[in-house]
Amino acid sequence: MSDDDVDATGSLTRRETIEYGGAVVAGGLLAGCSGSESAPATDDTATGDTSAATGTATETTTEGSSYSVTMSPVGEVTFESPPETVFTRLTHHADMAFALGHGDDVTAMHAPDYYDGLWNQYVERLPGVTLDWAGLYSSWKPSKEKLYELDSDVHLADPAWIAQLDKWDQSDIDEIAENVSPWFGNSLSDIHREPTGEWADDYEYYGLWEQFELVAEAFRERARYEELAAVREELRSTIDADLPAESERPTAVMIAAADIEEIYTYTMNTPGFLTAHTRPLGPRDAFDGNVESNSVVDFEALLDADPDVVLHLGGMEPGTNMAERRVAFEDDPVASEITAVKNGRVYAQGARYQGPILNLFQLEMTAKQLYPDVFGEWPTYEEGPYPEIPEDEQLFDRQRVADAINGEF
Structure with a gap:
């Protein structure tokens, strides 16, 4: 019987080539526990984050070349062959697929047109690399029916978060894993x-590059991962x-x-x-820990904090003109008194839900924005792609990253 003969009720196993091995999501059986910190090459923590990954990849003896990868919260997943199509919900996962040479295999992601535009601002600086996510299914609130329709080989998304959405419960999570393909x-x-819910008792936290390593194992792309990890x-x-x-170090927000009427702040x-590009650089919080992440503030609150540097998320998005944003600060009688504004240190940033490729660029740009005397000046950016940095001032090799993505190293 072909895969297409399976109905949507879960009466038959949807996919024989990718299946949960040993630990199925049903019943809340989760893998993962706290452990010691991993080596620096796979840990994006600099200070203050002692979480560690204990996911593993092992060859199994069944079906010859099958292999298993373990990652919280789903536990062990056994693959007979690498996934060829991949569902994602958030961009850190989409970027992981892209980094491993599978960017064109993504079937869904959150706000695809927006993030296609944003990511391509950076991809412009990777020779010979292309990316096209425009027009994909927008998966912020995915429907179970659409996941059947997309028929992806793997769901590179967190079932513990999917289960928090309306119209999804544990039985739906299990059904998709059983009849379409696993969550990972x-x-x-x-x-x-x-x-x-079912995930509350045993959930493990991973650093960005720790999780990327496990995703690379699932795709059998160890060489690409190791090359990019070496660059990082x-x-x-x-x-x-x-x-x-x-x-x-400077104070920053x-x-x-x-618009300037509603300003959200985020911790660094x-x-x-989400802080994998700022935490390693250790800027001093201008709010001194007194303002929580995702809080709304006004210019008066920013002036009270008086940061040396303002990092403006979304400033690299194609529809944003940073020159106009700076003028809005400079023309306001309160905002114009902020030290960062007076000294021309309001900088564009990209996205917090970054994968490994965006993380490399954002580590470089943020290092230059915070410490220009040490790592070189960040160009005055107004709009357009990631600025061209003279080769001798680049903090990582663009060609090496491009070759890794294209599998040409």
Whole structure:
């Protein structure tokens, strides 16, 4: 009987080539426990984050070449062959697929047109690399019926987060894993969110590159991962070697604002992969820990904090003009008094839900934005692709990254 003969009720196993091995999601059987920190090459923590990954990849003896990879919260997943199509919900997973040479195999993602435009601002600087996510299914609130229709080989998404959505419960999660393909993703590590329901008792948090390594094992793309991890390790070594003492670091805030009437702030040094490009650089929080992430503030609150640097999320998005954003600050009688505004240190940022490729670029750009005297000036950016940095001022090798993505190393 062909795969297409399976109905939507779960009466037959949908996919024989990719299946859960040993630990099925049903009944809340989860894998993963706290352990010691991993080596720097796969850990994106600099200070203050002691979470560690204990996921594993092992060859199985059944079906000859099958292999298993373990990642919280789903546990062990056995693959007979690498996935060829991949469902994602959040962009850190889509970027992982892209980094492993499977960007064109993504079938869904959150806000695909927006993030296609944003990611291509960076891809522009990777020779010979292309990316096209425009027009994909927008999966922020996916329907079970659509997942059947997409028929992806793997769901690179966190079932513990999917289960928190309306119209999804544990039986739906199990049904998709049984009849379509397994879940294999972790998203609550973003800010170390608390899992709920079936997932509450045993959930493991991963650093960005820790999770990327496990995803690479699932795709059998170990060589690509190791090449990119080596680039990242060299970048981190460069940063760590010259990072100024804490007392000499600037105060900073990270904000996002569709307009100046509603400004959101985000933490920069807290655990989780959302800070994988700021935490290693250790900027001093201008709010001194008194403002929680995702809080709304006004110009008066920003002036009270008086940061040396303002990092503006979304500033690299194609529809954003950073020159106009700076003028909005400069023309306001309150905002114009902020030290960062007076000194021209309001900088564009990309996205917090970054995967490994965006992380490399954002580590470089943020290092230059925070410490221009150490890592070189960040160009005055107004709009368009990631600025061209002279080769001798680049903190990582673009061609090496491009070759890894294209499998040409």
